[in-house]
Amino acid sequence: MKTAVIGAGIAGLAAAVRLAVAGHTVDVYETNAGPGGKLNQFSLPGGYRFDFGPSLFTMPQYVDELFTLAGEDPRDHFNYTRLPEVCRYWWPDGTRFTAPASTEDLVRQVAQTFDVPEQAMRDFMDTAARKYTLTGRTFLEKSLHKVSTWLDPQVAYAMLKIPGLDLFRSMHDVHEAALGDPRLVQLFDRFATYNGSNPYKAPGLLSMIPHFEHHFGAYLPAGGMYDIARSVHALGERLGVRYHFGTRVEQILLPSPMERGRGRGQAGSRVQGIQVNGEEVAYDTVVCNMDVWLAYDRLLSGAKRPAITLKQQKSSSAVIFYWGIDRSFPELGLHNIFFSKDYAREFASLEGGTLSDDVTVYVNISSKYVPEDAPAGHENWFVMVNAPAHTGHDWDTLVAALRQQIIAMLSAQLAPSADTPDWLARHITAERIVTPPDIESLTGSHQGALYGSSSNGRMAAFLRHPNFSRRIDGLYFLGGSVHPGGGLPLCLLSARIVADLVADANKSATKHAPVGTGSRR
Incomplete structure (x- = not known):
């Protein structure tokens, strides 16, 4: 069975491993120069390394499971530490609380x-x-x-x-x-x-x-969050998965409208393959790890769009400041939350498509556990604020005001006796800022929405796009924009769901194949 996986985010990497273990010949196509998607890394001048995206790691068994399926010991290739504490919380009234594990x-x-x-x-x-x-x-x-x-x-x-x-x-x-x-x-x-x-x-x-x-615990991989993508990618290579980095898939090849009209399971109703660099490449199965809204917009232009699903409210996005800090803060941990005074007003602003003038700030400092991520005596700060999905905002103006607000807030909490409200700014020696449009362009997330659609409603889970096409056999979807949702554990579960669906479909095809023909391979 020849299978194409579009996108080397963590869901695509995991699906490639599962399908290779099941005997598929797997090609993974990725626009970026390397694996990981949002789960990537970069460095700033001065010796600061940062994980680009997700910073919280729970349910590590879903990663371990990939190695076990391949007959390997996970500890030979991927290791992590269970955190003794989950997060340190700070409130404007002076309350501090460290949540134990x-x-x-x-x-x-x-x-x-x-x-x-x-x-x-x-x-x-x-x-x-x-x-x-x-x-x-x-x-x-x-x-x-x-x-x-x-x-x-x-x-x-x-x-x-x-x-x-x-x-x-x-x-x-x-x-x-x-x-x-x-x-x-x-x-x-x-x-x-x-x-x-x-x-x-x-x-x-x-x-x-x-x-x-x-209950299950919070963890940190030995080399930082990017170790997850690195290790799963390497596992895929050992299994014979072929990765095509720097390669953009231009189209998913579908049967003609007349053939699609015959219905699922009929001859001609199956996906045909993909188009890459102007050439058509045949595949029995296509697994799409692209944001589902963009997948229909760019790769499935000839397919009927699931209008209700694609019109669901977008999840939040983020503005992220990556700061190299020239001193250490023992009062901070790996994960830190500085709360706003009025949470309801903050979310009302997000619902209204803007940023509040009083925001909650998340600070992640991986150098607390991975010393190599910053020079001795320094720290690498990943500073994130929830933001609305991008719909034409003036981010330059919004970010300038937000940066001042965050620095004043953190300065007041960390150095209440400081002589100026921008005390923290003196200690920022390196900086990168990422906005929702950046997230969209760098990770292929429509409008920069980090999790596709939100879960704001009791029917939200049912309105997420399914992990398979209802009209085209052999076409599957995974990743944070489809069922079961965003975040590392759920993306890994989406890969498991897709692998199970593909296996079930192949069993069904074999069972109902005419005598002497066998399954399609």
Whole structure:
């Protein structure tokens, strides 16, 4: 079976490995010069290395699984450290809280810091675990768009539990009712941003997200986040996957409209291959890891667009400042959140398509665990603010004001006795700024939306694009813009779902092939 994978982001890399293990001859085509997509890296003058995109690593078993499938020991090729703490939180009122890694430690320390009884916090985390247990196989590990999923007895059982899944309340409402203390509510509301959503609109089911960090753990790869892409790419090479970097796929070749009209499973209804450098290359299967909106716009111009799916509200984007800092801050950890005073107003601004004048700031410092990422006594700061998807904003003006706001905020928190509000600026020795249009051009994310569509609505999961084409056999989709969603664990799961779908389709084709013909190879 000859298979093309379009895009060498982490989902495409993982799918290539899975399909190669299954016996496919796999070619991966990537516009950029190397693998990783958003999961990339770069350096700034002065000896500062940065991971370009994702900075949080949970569910490492989904990476380990790729090596195990290939018959290798993951520890021979990919290693990581479980973090003793997840994140350090800072509030404008002076409250500071370091979230420990384990659920039980979290429960105890929350009760000591906030106006929340220990049992209330334990009940909240137990509920998060129950939501994950009930829905994980349905919403994350299987296609929501196949009848077979809904015939699974475990799925049927989960559906009976819908009233307790908080699908009809927002995350914020769930957190407010369970936790009460506004600071703690804000802490858990911020988990909505893990898939680019608004906690005041996203369904309460997503309050299960903290379970990923505090039960399964948060980790950091030995060489930084790019180690994930590097190691999976190398695994693919050992399996014989062929990578074509610096190569743009121009079109996915489809059957003619008349042939498509025959319906799925009929002769001529199958994908034909791809066009690259003006030449047509035949493939039995095409797996598209491109943002699904751009895929229909650029690669599938002859296909019927799924209008409702592509019109869904975009997820948030980001403005990111990569700063080389000429001193160290022992009070900061790997992950740090500096909260705004008014979270509701901040998200209202994002919904309105702009930035608030009071934003929440995330600071990631990988040199805390990977000393080689910055010179001795220095730190590499990845400073991110949630931003609306790009729809024609004047980012130069917005970013100039945002930079001043962030520097003043962090200066006030880290050096309250400093003589000027721009104290931190004196310590920035290297800088790169990335805006939503940059994210769009560098990673192929439509309008710079980091996760495709948002999860602002109880039907959002069902409105994401399926992992397969409903009209074209042999055409599949994966990555953060389709089911099950954005973020590293879900992208890796999308690769698993696609590999399972391809295997099922091949079994079905073999079973129904005329005697003597065998399967198509």
